[in-house]
Amino acid sequence: MDYEILLKKAFEGRSRAYAPYSNFYVGAAVVMEDGSIYTGCNIENASYGATNCAERTAIFKAISERHTSIKAIAIVGVENDYTYPCGICRQVIAEFAAADIQIILGKNKKEYIVKTLEEILPGAFTKKDLGK
DSSP states (O other): OOHHHHHHHHHHHHTTOBOTTTOOOOEEEEEETTSOEEEEEOBOOSSGGGOBOHHHHHHHHHHHTTOOOEEEEEEEOSTTSOOOOOHHHHHHHHHHEEEEEEEEEESSSSOEEEEOHHHHSTTOOOHHHHTO
16 A cells, blocks of 8 residues: 555645634545545534544545445644544544554655554454444
8 A cells, every 4th residue: 555645645635624713634534445545634613512523524435435444544634743533533443444454644745654453542442342
């Protein structure tokens, strides 16, 4: 997988963010099981609870097109710093993650780190726990 292409897509998503309250612009790009890529941006609301994160925007776009297994996700926020997904986004990623998901956190278009789901959400509560 070409991480730089995925980061470029995440930065494109970030350019469409609607963040007039926090001025914290975030973009995400997900690669699904068939290789399709969906982008997302954060979308704020004056009623803060109605805000949606970039990661969930991208994931929900993919899910709405019947893609349910995320192979990778790239997330970019403040340039020259790593932006990790919030707790709710980590849980949503866990719901739809392929076993070998790659979580790419971009500092800029060339610098990034790659994490596993276990690294960002150890001991995740997942659908497997509901069967117990």
